[in-house]
Structure formats: C-alpha cells, structure tokens
Amino acid sequence: MNGTGPLIDVIAGARPNFMKIAPILRALKARQAAGSHLRVRLVHTGQHYDERMSGDFFRQLGIPDPDVNLEVGSGTQAEQTAAIMVRYEQLLLSARSALCLVVGDVTSTMACAIAAQKLRVPVAHVEGGIRSGDWGMPEEINRLVTDAITDWFFTTSEVANANLRKAGVADERIFFVGNTMIDTLLANRAQFRPPSFWAETGLREGQYFVMTLHRPANVDDSQGFANLLRAVGQAVRGLPVVFPVHPRTAKTLSALPDKPAGLLLVDPQPYLEFNYLVQHARGVITDSGGVTEETTVLGVPCVTLRDTTERPETVTIGTNELIGTDPAALKPALDRLFAGQWKKGGVPDKWDGRTGERIAALLEELLGEGRTPAAQRR
Ligand code: UD1
Secondary structure, three states: OOOOOOEEEEEEOOHHHHHHHHHHHHHHHHHHHOOOOOEEEEEEOOOOOOHHHHHHHHHHOOOOOOOEEOOOOOOOHHHHHHHHHHHHHHHHHHOOOOEEEEEOOOHHHHHHHHHHHHOOOOEEEEOOOOOOOOOOOHHHHHHHHHHHOOOEEEEOOHHHHHHHHHOOOOHHHEEEOOOHHHHHHHHHHHHOOOOOHHHHOOOOOOOOEEEEOOOHHHHOOHHHHHHHHHHHHHHOOOOOEEEEOOHHHHHHHHHOOOOOOOEEEEOOOOHHHHHHHHHOOOEEEEOOOHHHHHHHHHOOOEEEOOOOOOOOHHHHOOOEEEOOOOHHHHHHHHHHHHOOOOOOOOOOOOOOOOHHHHHHHHHHHHHHOOOOOHHHHO
C-alpha cells in the first residue's frame, strides 16, 4: 500500500474469487516493481473463512495476506450483503480508494460494488457480462446488480461482450481480456499433486470420477439430494466417485439416514490437489460454473447438473454438457462417456494465461491517465 499513486481495492470473499484475483495481484506487483505508481489494497470480506475454503488457497496460490479482513462470516444472503456493505463503506469512508475491483458473481462482489458506487468510487468488474438467465440463482442476481453499476468491464468471452452491448453498455467500457481463472490453472498446472488419500484409497488415473455439488437446487432438499446420489452410484459402473463436500452440502449429507455407497467423501480440497484429481479423472460431475472452465482447458469430460449456464462457451467449444437437474439424465450421459463418444473440445479465445497482465496494463492506462469512467461523467 506504499506510495502515493491511485489506490485499487481488490475484493475477494469466497473460494472461487481467490483463483481469479491471484494473477491480477501478481501482474500489478510486477508493474509496481517496474515503476508503476498504482497501489493495491487487498480486501477479504470474510464470506468464506475456513482454512479449507479460504486459507489454503491464499497459501497455495501465493496470495499475500489481506490488508483488510471485514470478517463478515456466515448468514443469509441479505445478512451477508448488508454486513459487507456496512463494513466496506466504513473502510472507504476512513480511507477512500480510486477504484473498487470486484471479480466473479458472489455476494461479496455485489455488496462491495454497491457500497463503492454509492460513494462514487468507480467499479471494475472482472468476469462482467456473463448471464445464465436464471433468477433463481443468487449469483445471477449478483451479476445483474453488479453489472448495472459497473464502470469498466473486464470480460471472459465474446458472449459476455454481446450481453453487455445488448444491455446498452458502450464499447469503450468493455475490455475483452480473457479468463483469470485459467491464468491460475495454467500457472499452477506443473505443481498439481495427488491428495494424501490418493494412494491409500487405490485411485488410478482415468478410473474414477470427481463430483462437486453445492447449488441449493441440488443439495438443499434431502430427498432430492438422496435421489441424485443414488443415480450417480448407478451411472458410474462401479468406479469410485471422489466427492469433496462443500460445507453447505455437508449439512444435508449429515442428515441423510443412509450414507451413499461408492462415494469417497472428502473435505473440500486445496487447489493443487483438487485440480490434480480433475486432471486425472475419467470425468467430472458438477453444478459449479468455474469447474466447467477448468475441465474445458484440461480437456476432461464434464457433466453439469444444471439447466442453464452463464458460461456457454464451455459447452459450445469445451468439454462440458448440461444435462439438467433430473437424476435420470445421468446414466445416458455417462453411457456415452463410457462408449468413448464424448466430445474432445477446444479452448476459448484468450483463455491463454495472460489475462492478469492484460488487466494490470489496462488499469495502469485507465487510472494512470486519471480517466474518469464514462458513467461518472453523466
Ligand atoms: C458461495 C457463492 C457461490 C460459489 C460458492 C463456492 C454466493 C451467492 N455464492 O456459495 O457462487 O460457487 O461460494 O464455494 O456468494 N461455510 C463454512 N465455511 C466457510 C464458508 C461457508 O462452513 O468458510 C458455510 C456457511 O456457514 C454456509 C454455507 O457454508 O452455511 C454456505 O456458504 P455461503 O457463503 O453462504 O455460500 P456458498 O454456498 O458457499
């Protein structure tokens, strides 16, 4: 935070944010070392606070300790939103920044964007413009609200650019930079390593599945969740399913009378171990968005238990397929996988490992010139 140049708040709150900020912070640091006057304040909202959901990621990805931790913790959507807004507003009132940079679509993203913009601190949104069209997902509300008050959009795809243009955003505010999550994937690929249970559980390359589930639609109703797990067991032809259990999912799982057979239940995995598991799996079953981007780049077949995606290029270009939330759809999908009929897939434009550098260069240009965001001139 030393120096006198424009201060950028980089906001992170929940697990999928951490891999997105790491390359941006690294690129900004490299610029500072080369003489840039930009300053960075890393703000952790505390939305995710466990070692397994947060601390492990900071350590493995080389993210510096946050300058500020708002420590909001668990709560309902509104409680978390409110607590983050109140505490981030206090921070801005005591030490204003020149820009609030938010990433992704979690509660922290929206809450900080609102608090900042109301104080006329410009907002930049990394991963702006993506849309699932499903207002039943809190993330979609977060995207819509954040993008409605964002000044500068750093986008991951042409689809996102088109969505923004359709919403009336001028081209001068849209910067197609690529995907910072993929920067992190490519930068860490050589360090992926097997988790401690790999040998003792006899996992072998290509002879298991990885599953992640945490969306309310899939895990909050215990009967539906039990049906889904049974369907997974029936579709995987006896192969083990490694299932790192998200805290939200753990609550439903612990209330089920019978623990599902064939599932290897493990804690949420650190980044390097999780992506090792993904890279060597026969396939991935998930309801996450970010995981579908990683499987696309790693070329691993991915079955998504959702009706919609905000990342359509993982389906049109990558290895992902949406099968909906009806468990009956799992078996036919995995039958095709076992028959060797899964698509091979390619990698979307600019998912090349250089996105953090592009963003840092743009921030320097935008803030260094003291450019006022178009929205603020109105
Ligand atoms: C959040 C994001 C979602 C992201 C997911 C990844 C929103 C709206 N959703 O959902 O986009 O894919 O993170 O993990 O922001 N909990 C812990 N330890 C923690 C964090 C949470 O036990 O470190 C518990 C909470 O008490 C809560 C549950 O996990 O009961 C859910 O956490 P919450 O932050 O509400 O949202 P996620 O479902 O994790």
